[in-house]
Amino acid sequence: MSPEREVLRVEDLRVEYVTSDGPVRAVDGVSFTLLAGQRMGLIGESGSGKTTLGTAIVRLLRPPARVTSGRVVVDGNDFLQVPDRELRQLRMREVALIPQAAMNSLNPVMRIGEQIADGLIAHAQSARIPRRDVGQRVGGALAQVGLPSHLANRYPHQLSGGQRQRAAMAIATALQPKIIVADEPTSALDVVVQRQVMQTLGRLQQGLHAAVLLIGHDMGLVTQFADVIGVLYAGRLVEQGPVDDILDTPRHPYTRLLIDSLPSLDEKKPLRGIPGLPPSLLNLPPGCPFAPRCPYAFDRCRVETPVLQSITLLQKAACHLYPAHTNLPPLPETADLLEVAPPADEADVAVL
Amino acid sequence: MSLATAAAAPGRRALFGTTALRGILRSPRISGSLVAGLIMITLVVLLSVFGPRLVNARLAAVGAVRPSQAPSAQYLLGTDSQGRDMLTIMVLGTPQTLRIGLIAGVVGLAVGLVLGLMSGFFGGKVDSVISVLADSLLTVPSLAIMVVIAASVGHMTVELMGLTVAALAWMHPTRTIRSQVLSIRERSYVSVARANGEGELGVLFREVMPNLVPYIAASFVGAVSGAILAAVGLEALGLGPNDVHTLGTTIYWSQKFSAVLRGQWWWWGPPIVAISFIFVALFLLSSGLDRVANPKLRQRT
Amino acid sequence: MTALLEVRNASKIYGGGLFKRHDRTVALDHLSYSIPEANPSITAIAGESGSGKTTLALLMMGFLGPTSGQVFYRGRDVATMSVAQRRLFRREVQPIFQDPYDAFNPFYRVDHVLETPLKRFGLAHSKTDARRQIEEALERVGLRPKETLGRFPHQLSGGQRQRIGVARALLCQPRIIVADEPVSMVDASLRATILASLQVLNRDLGISIIYITHDLTTAYQICANIVVLYLGNVVEAGTVDRVIRTPKHPYTQLLVSSIPVADRSRRRGEDMPGEGEAAARPVAARVGCAFAPRCPSAMDMCYESPPPLFVPDAHRAAACFLHKDAPVVSTVDVASIWEKGAA
Numbered sequence: 003m004s005p006e007r008e009v010l011r012v013e014d015l016r017v018e019y020v021t022s023d024g025p026v027r028a029v030d031g032v033s034f035t036l037l038a039g040q041r042m043g044l045i046g047e048s049g050s051g052k053t054t055l056g057t058a059i060v061r062l063l064r065p066p067a068r069v070t071s072g073r074v075v076v077d078g079n080d081f082l083q084v085p086d087r088e089l090r091q092l093r094m095r096e097v098a099l100i101p102q103a104a105m106n107s108l109n110p111v112m113r114i115g116e117q118i119a120d121g122l123i124a125h126a127q128s129a130r131i132p133r134r135d136v137g138q139r140v141g142g143a144l145a146q147v148g149l150p151s152h153l154a155n156r157y158p159h160q161l162s163g164g165q166r167q168r169a170a171m172a173i174a175t176a177l178q179p180k181i182i183v184a185d186e187p188t189s190a191l192d193v194v195v196q197r198q199v200m201q202t203l204g205r206l207q208q209g210l211h212a213a214v215l216l217i218g219h220d221m222g223l224v225t226q227f228a229d230v231i232g233v234l235y236a237g238r239l240v241e242q243g244p245v246d247d248i249l250d251t252p253r254h255p256y257t258r259l260l261i262d263s264l265p266s267l268d269e270k271k272p273l274r275g276i277p278g279l280p281p282s283l284l285n286l287p288p289g290c291p292f293a294p295r296c297p298y299a300f301d302r303c304r305v306e307t308p309v310l311q312s313i314t315l316l317q318k319a320a321c322h323l324y325p326a327h328t329n330l331p332p333l334p335e336t337a338d339l340l341e342v343a344p345p346a347d348e349a350d351v352a353v354l
Numbered sequence: 355m356s357l358a359t360a361a362a363a364p365g366r367r368a369l370f371g372t373t374a375l376r377g378i379l380r381s382p383r384i385s386g387s388l389v390a391g392l393i394m395i396t397l398v399v400l401l402s403v404f405g406p407r408l409v410n411a412r413l414a415a416v417g418a419v420r421p422s423q424a425p426s427a428q429y430l431l432g433t434d435s436q437g438r439d440m441l442t443i444m445v446l447g448t449p450q451t452l453r454i455g456l457i458a459g460v461v462g463l464a465v466g467l468v469l470g471l472m473s474g475f476f477g478g479k480v481d482s483v484i485s486v487l488a489d490s491l492l493t494v495p496s497l498a499i500m501v502v503i504a505a506s507v508g509h510m511t512v513e514l515m516g517l518t519v520a521a522l523a524w525m526h527p528t529r530t531i532r533s534q535v536l537s538i539r540e541r542s543y544v545s546v547a548r549a550n551g552e553g554e555l556g557v558l559f560r561e562v563m564p565n566l567v568p569y570i571a572a573s574f575v576g577a578v579s580g581a582i583l584a585a586v587g588l589e590a591l592g593l594g595p596n597d598v599h600t601l602g603t604t605i606y607w608s609q610k611f612s613a614v615l616r617g618q619w620w621w622w623g624p625p626i627v628a629i630s631f632i633f634v635a636l637f638l639l640s641s642g643l644d645r646v647a648n649p650k651l652r653q654r655t
Numbered sequence: 656m657t658a659l660l661e662v663r664n665a666s667k668i669y670g671g672g673l674f675k676r677h678d679r680t681v682a683l684d685h686l687s688y689s690i691p692e693a694n695p696s697i698t699a700i701a702g703e704s705g706s707g708k709t710t711l712a713l714l715m716m717g718f719l720g721p722t723s724g725q726v727f728y729r730g731r732d733v734a735t736m737s738v739a740q741r742r743l744f745r746r747e748v749q750p751i752f753q754d755p756y757d758a759f760n761p762f763y764r765v766d767h768v769l770e771t772p773l774k775r776f777g778l779a780h781s782k783t784d785a786r787r788q789i790e791e792a793l794e795r796v797g798l799r800p801k802e803t804l805g806r807f808p809h810q811l812s813g814g815q816r817q818r819i820g821v822a823r824a825l826l827c828q829p830r831i832i833v834a835d836e837p838v839s840m841v842d843a844s845l846r847a848t849i850l851a852s853l854q855v856l857n858r859d860l861g862i863s864i865i866y867i868t869h870d871l872t873t874a875y876q877i878c879a880n881i882v883v884l885y886l887g888n889v890v891e892a893g894t895v896d897r898v899i900r901t902p903k904h905p906y907t908q909l910l911v912s913s914i915p916v917a918d919r920s921r922r923r924g925e926d927m928p929g930e931g932e933a934a935a936r937p938v939a940a941r942v943g944c945a946f947a948p949r950c951p952s953a954m955d956m957c958y959e960s961p962p963p964l965f966v967p968d969a970h971r972a973a974a975c976f977l978h979k980d981a982p983v984v985s986t987v988d989v990a991s992i993w994e995k996g997a998a
Contacts, residue, residue, distance in 0.1 A: 047842040048813065163704075192703035193869055197913040219843060222915035249917060263847045264917055265876040267899060273876060275848035279812055542757040545718065546768060546823070549750050551742070551775030564762040 009213045010036035010059075010097075010181050015072035017051070017058045017237075020065070026283045028054040028067065030237035033310075036181065036213045043228030043245070044217045045260075049280035051237035053102065056185040056217045060099040061089065076181065094121060098179040102186045104170035108158040114169050115140045115154025118176050143176040144169075146209055147202050164195035168202050175206060182207065183215045188223065200227055221264055225249060233257050236281055236291035239310055243317030251329060253319040255296045258330055290322070297334045298323060388642025394635035402449035413439035414446055414599060425620050432620035435611045444624050447599040450512055451582060452632075454600065457516025458523050458581030463574050465520070466527025467566075473528065474535025475558055485532070488525040496522040497587055504593035512595050515588070519581045526580075527573040534569050538562050572643040579636040586629060601625040658689035658727070659863070660715060660748065660831055664987065665724030667710050667887075682710040684887040685724070687987040690831055691994060695863035697853065698990075699874035699895070701910070702884035708867050711884070712833050715865065716748050717741075746776045749824035753836040755816035759808035765819055766804050769793075772827045792822040796852045814845035821852055825860075832856065835867045850877050871914055875899045880993045883907050886945040889964065892989050893971025904973040905950045944976070952977055966992070 017029035028051040036042055046052035057063050059074050061082060074081040076096055084092060101107060109117055118140045123133070141151040147168040158166055167187065175182060184203060188196040204227065207214045218224045225231065231248050233241040233256065241254040252258040259276045278295035281287060287294055293303040302322050310320040313328070323330065412418055421437040423429055431440035473484040503518050504510060538544065539562070547561045588594060589602025590609070608614075608622040667683040688711070690698075702708045713719035714726055717733050726733045728744045736744060752758045759768060769789045772778065779785035790800040796818040808816060817837060824832050834853065838846040854877050856862045868874050874881055875895050882892040883904065891904040902908045943958040944950070950957065956976050964972040964984040972984050972992045984992060 047844060193871075194703060194909055194913045197915070200915070220915065221843060222917040225917045226915045260844055261917065263844045265847070265872040267872055267875055267911075267914070267916065270876060273847035273851045273854075275846065275851070276844035277848075279814070280842075541760075542752045542754055543760040543768075545750065546752065546758050546820075547760075547771065548718070549716070549745065550768065550772040550823070550827070551745060552771065556775075561760055565760070 006037040006039060008035050009038045009077065010215070011073075011075040012059065013073040013075065015055070015058060015074065016070045017054050017063065017067055018070050019054075019067050021284070023284060027286070028237050028283060029058060031072075032234075032237070032239050033072075034232055034239065034242060036215060038180070038213055039207070039211045040230060041207060041214045041216065041228045042230045042232065043224035044215065044232045044234055045219065045221055045224050046217070046234035047219050047280060049236065049283065050234040051283075052217045052219075052234050053185055054237075055234070056099065056183050056215070057101075059215070060093070060097055060183055062099060090124070094174070094177045094179060096179055097181045097183065098174040098177075100171050100174045100182065100184040100187050103190055104174070104187065105158075105163060105166035105190075108166060108170060108173075110158055113155055113157055114144075114161070114172075117169075118143050118154070118173050121173055121176050139176065143172040146175060146206055147172045148205065162195075163191055164198055167191065167195075167199050171199075171202065171206065175210065175212075178210050179212060180210075181213050181215070182210075183217070185217045186219070187216075189218075196223070203227070221260060233260070236283065236286065238291065238320065240292065240321070241317075241319045242310065243314075247314070247317050253313050253317060253324070253330060254321050255298050255323075255330065256292050257319075258333070259297075262333075290320075298331065385642050385645050387638040388645070391635050391637070391639030391642050394631065395639055398448065398452070398632055398635060401445065402452050405445040406449065409442045409445045411442065411446060413442040422616075422618060424618075431624055432618070434608065434621045435613070435616075435618065436607070440620055440624060443599050443604055444601075444628060447601050447604055447625070448628055450595070450598050450600040451585065451602065451629075453512050454515045454519065454585045455578045455582035457513060458519035458585065459574055459578035461517060461520035462523030462577045462581065463527050463570065465524040466573065466577075467531055467570065469524065470528040470531025471535055471558060471562070474532040475539060475554075475562065481532075484528065488528045491522065492525045492529075494522075497584065500584060500588055501591065501593065504588050509597075510593065510595045512598060512600075515585055515595055516581070518588070519584045523577050523581055523584070527577055530569060530573050531566060534566055535562060538565055568643065568646050571646075572640055575636055575640040575643060579633060579640065582629070582632060582636075601629050657692045657730075659692045659729065661687075661689040661727040661988075662711070662714060662721075663687050663725045663727065665714055665721040665726065667707070667714065667719070668722045681887045683707045683714070683721075686711065686887075686889065686989070687724075688882070688989045690863050690865070691990065695830075695857060695861045696879045697857050697864040697866055697877055699866045699868055699878040699881040700884060701868055701871060701874055701881055703869050703910075705886060706884040707887040708884050709835060710887075712750070712835050712865065712867050715831075716750055716833055717744055742776075746772075746827050747830040749827050749829040749832050751817075751820050751824055751832060751834040751837045754840055755813040755820065756808075756840075758820055759816060761808060764805055764807055765811065765816075768819070768823050769804075769826060772823065776827060778826070778828065788826060789822075792825045793819070795825065795855070796822045797848055798822070812845075814841050814849065817841055817849055818852065821849065821856075825856065829862055831863045831865065833865045833867070836869070837866075838873060839868070839870065846873065853877060871899055871911060872916075880990075882989055883910070888945055888961070889974060889989055890946065891971070891973045891975075892964070892992050894993055897968065897971040903967055903971065903978065904946075904975045905952055905977075906946050907973075944974070964989075964992075 013033050015029055015032045016027065019026040019028055030051075032055060034042070044052050044055065054063070054067060058069055059081075063069065069082055076092065081092065081097065108114075119136050122136055122139055140154050144151050144154060149165060149168055149172065153161065153165065153169070158169070161169060171187070187203060188199050191199060200223065203214065203216075206212070216224055216227055225245050228245050231243065231245045232239050233254065235256050241248065241252065241257045248257060249261065252261055256276075259274075263273070263275050265273065276295055281291050281294070287304070289304040289306055290296070290299070290308050293299045296303065300322070306322070308320040308322050310318050311324060312318050313324050415438065417437040419429065419433050419437055419439050421433055422435045423433040425432040429439055429441065431444060433439055434443070469484050469488070473481040499522060500518055503521065507514055507518070544557055544561055547557050552560065585594070585600070586602035586605070589600055590605045592606050594600055594603040594606065602625070604625045605622055608618070613621040664685050664687050665683060666681065666685050668679050668681050670679045700708045700711060710719065714721055717726070720734060728748070731740055733744060759765060769792070770785060773785045773788060779788055789804070793800045793803055798815060798818055803811065803815065803819065811819075820837070832853075837853070838849050841849060850873060853864055853866070857864050866874060866878055878895050880893065881895050881898050883890050883898065883906070885906050891898055891902065891907045898907060899911060902911050943960060944953075944962050947953045947957040954976060962974045962976045964974050965978040965981040966972045966984055967978040967981040970993045
């Protein structure tokens with residue numbers, strides 16, 4: 003199999019929110035690469051910065067958030083530096099965003115077909131779509147997401163939740179982008195509909211041979227879809243690698259604890275949460291941000307911030323246990339199922 | 355998920371302690387309009403409270419001084435053609451206008467609050483009746499009705515003036531409060547309060563009302579401002595109180611004695627300036643309060 | 656089996672009114688369910704949106720009255736209770752709501768929601784006693800009072816707020832807790848802690864818990880029994896082992912297979928039939944099985960009359976004509992399926 007080419011490269015991206023109490027680092031030096039047709043999943047809980055990251059990549063950040071450094075390279079160009087006129091052309095054709103709760107962002111007084119056409123026509127000049135072909139392209143966009151073409155004449159309230167989400171996906175991908183960033187595309191949906199929407203996303207990806215960045219907090223959902231996984235914590239990538247490797251042998255303690263905290267259908271086991279709380283991004287502890295909650299933490303962890311390093315050929319983790327170890331040691335005894343309180347200065351909580 | 359509330363101070367009890375106060379002042383809820391409006395209104399209030407003690411009220415009686423004098427060192431705002439000192443009239447009239455506005459605002463708001471709460475919280479037939487009443491009265495040209503009422507009153511006083519205006523000032527607060535109550539009523543914390551053993555009235559007063567305070571304040575300012583406007587309108591038509599000076603009656607008298615034709619700008623000018631000042635102050639205050647009440651209006655740097 | 660709380664043949668119909676009879680939709684359709692006095696357990700009421708699970712929860716808590724049928728608490732009809740009896744009912748059946756952001760009045764510190772029940776129900780005889788009870792409740796759910804009390808809701812995380820919600824319910828000294836999707840808006844890593852505290856309440860304090868959810872994996876972890884609802888009807892009920900590991904109703908099978916599992920061996924599952932989504936049917940259209948239009952195994956008889964609950968194996972019942980040769984449930988009460996082993 004010939005190596006796929008790189009379509010997206012994020013280099014040391016940093017995003018800050020300016021608040022009345024000082025800057026809050028929501029994304030702190032994230033780097034990764036996406037190949038054509040590859041499915042990458044970014045898993046993060048509240049406060050991990052995952053939504054900020056997704057929005058930053060497509061340049062849709064609003065003040066008080068701003069990118070302080072880093073590059074987002076799309077097809078050789080730094081997307082963040084592209085002048086505004088070119089940006090319109092690149093958006094939707096190269097990079098598309100399916101935002102959180104996309105189905106709520108549909109215009110309630112416009113028919114679905116008109117909304118899809120809106121996006122197409124706005125970029126018609128650049129992509130040179132003649133107006134008379136728009137109708138056909140609308141039908142095509144709907145077909146891509148498995149919706150029958152007669153839905154183009156309906157209003158959003160006449161569609162079910164799952165159909166609306168798929169319509170939003172159709173609007174975002176009408177120009178057949180090469181990169182799709184999907185931020186929690188199934189968050190408000192029931193589990194059966196969730197499955198359908200994820201299948202649609204999968205078929206969409208295959209049909210367009212697009213690279214997909216799926217952002218979410220549901221590990222089951224993300225790992226079902228993705229080939230490659232990144233785990234975000236406090237704005238940093240703490241682990242990265244092929245999904246099977248990570249599920250099998252997670253190498254970062256946070257990933258390990260996260261997987262352990264998921265209930266399974268196979269057997270009833272005692273429930274283990276991760277003690278403590280995500281750190282306040284305003285008051286990050288020195289050293290590794292996970293150290294206060296980490297069962298493996300030792301002195302170096304509280305002083306020096308670990309860097310993402312390769313553990314195996316394809317798997318990387320940001321943890322001081324490596325390269326001394328090759329795998330995570332067995333978990334130390336923790337009978338504590340309930341919360342272990344963090345030290346006093348960490349008691350402030352950021353919700354992102 | 356909402357943005358980092360990085361201003362989370364560990365729970366310190368005193369709301370008026372220094373750190374909390376500094377926090378409030380720095381908070382994005384406080385806008386320039388709010389501060390400016392507050393300062394302006396405070397000036398007017400100070401004038402109204404202390405002014406009358408500092409002037410000689412007799413100078414505002416007919417024939418007290420030489421009439422039709424332009425402003426001079428002796429009579430800073432001149433005198434009207436009836437021989438009254440304009441400065442004294444202004445100082446005595448402004449508080450009266452404010453009083454009318456306050457009476458109408460308070461009464462109108464109180465009625466609106468009660469009706470809005472009942473309508474929004476209890477729903478059903480109560481809501482239907484109140485809503486139909488409020489909605490239909492809103493479409494009626496209020497000035498016309500107030501003219502009829504005012505003209506039928508024999509001896510118009512400041513208090514009666516206030517009530518007349520209040521009669522048509524309660525509908526807007528009713529609707530505003532009602533819609534807020536409708537949305538608050540659906541929140542989970544209301545159900546939690548019921549689960550905690552609160553009775554319906556307890557829920558109304560302890561859970562719903564506190565969240566209405568910003569809207570009540572904003573409605574109040576709006577009501578007072580509208581009331582002053584309506585009162586001035588009625589007074590300028592000659593339907594105002596005839597036993598005291600108000601800003602509006604001053605305009606009426608100046609009109610009656612052709613002050614405009616005679617070029618006696620110091621007669622109709624000052625009341626207009628004063629009224630405008632009060633309005634601008636109330637407007638700024640109201641939009642400042644709107645921002646306190648509605649977080650979405652706040653702009654972040 | 657004496658029932659503590661009993662829902663008897665309850666239906667809830669919404670909409671309609673004098674001029675819109677045909678617009679009425681059925682949220683609950685002749686449901687009977689009881690919670691026994693002895694052997695308090697954790698039972699799941701599972702379903703998607705529109706299934707009626709929230710309506711059932713509201714009926715059980717007395718926040719809503721049934722259109723037909725009755726709700727009994729300690730043998731008394733909720734609709735005709737005296738003030739004192741109503742008070743007891745209100746105190747002993749407590750809710751935990753889904754949304755930790757909505758469940759707190761932003762005007763007050765979180766102490767308010769913990770102090771109010773003690774005051775209203777007269778459960779503390781002094782301020783110190785109240786304070787002690789509150790601290791104990793917070794510690795029981797794994798929170799530190801010093802870091803929780805005195806704070807405003809926006810200063811705490813969703814997980815912490817949800818745990819305060821559990822502590823609040825606890826302070827009322829309830830017999831039954833109805834938890835409506837208590838962890839669906841909480842991060843995965845914190846869910847386990849909250850669910851564990853529910854288990855502790857059941858085990859150590861003998862509180863029956865009704866766990867309303869659409870997430871079958873967490874239901875499997877903490878519940879003993881489960882009732883699956885679809886458009887206001889019970890489609891399957893029984894022990895979690897039976898129902899979730901070996902579902903017998905096509906809808907339950909669809910639900911179980913749709914769960915995304917972080918398991919390599921289960922990735923990229925095949926298309927499961929049952930496309931389309933549930934739309935509440937108007938009253939007039941309710942003939943036959945509600946799931947028939949989406950069911951891959953639908954037969955003619957499914958469209959003609961609604962299936963009763965059959966018992967294809969012990970401690971489980973499914974309302975599906977696929978099992979028409981099995982005995983029918985002897986009593987209407989769903990709980991009897993696992994209590995006595997019906998039929």
